[in-house]
Amino acid sequence: MVKFGYTILYVEDVEISLAFYENAFGFSRKFITPENDYGELSTGETTISFASKKLASQNLPEGFIESSLEDKPFAIELGFITDDVGELVQKATSLGAVLVTEPKQKPWGQIVAYVRDLNGFLIEICTAVEN
Known part of the structure; x- marks a missing residue:
């Protein structure tokens, strides 16, 4: 295992x-x-x-x-699931995260946004995928 x-x-x-x-x-x-x-x-x-x-x-x-904010992000991301994407994006950016994309609803209903942390690592902030 x-x-x-x-x-x-x-x-x-x-x-x-x-x-x-x-x-x-x-x-x-x-x-x-x-x-x-x-x-x-x-x-x-x-x-x-x-x-x-x-x-x-x-x-x-x-x-x-x-990793650096001066360069493009790596082809990898951390994914954090929340009920309120907009609120979490606002909180993260108020503490120094850099907004990459505003929250957007995907065709399958999930809301997704992207930020980069203080070191330039990419973070997806999203709602859970409903099955």
């Missing part, structure tokens, strides 16, 4: 990133190392984690592509 456990985002400042996700999306802090170079948020079944770019460099000596 395989279980999806976590996603780790490589960021400049773990503490600032944790605080942003706590304040913008209401997640709670699960863990942070004494060195503040790795931290986790309780987000439900799967954890969102943050590692400092310095720590990531130790694990990946060949390097990696860094």
Whole structure:
């Protein structure tokens, strides 16, 4: 059996990133190392984690592509489900997220918007898909 456990985002400042996700999306802090170079948020079944770019460099000596608001987002996104997309988009952007697309209703009824976090990672804010 395989279980999806976590996603780790490589960021400049773990503490600032944790605080942003706590304040913008209401997640709670699960863990942070004494060195503040790795931290986790309780987000439900799967954890969102943050590692400092310095720590990531130790694990990946060949390097990696860094996320930045100056560049286009990676071809990956975090998806957060909420009942009020507009309200959550407003809250996130008031705390520093960058709006990519305003909330839009999809043909299947779901409402979807996109923002980028302080580090440039893409976040989809949406309602649940009704089956």
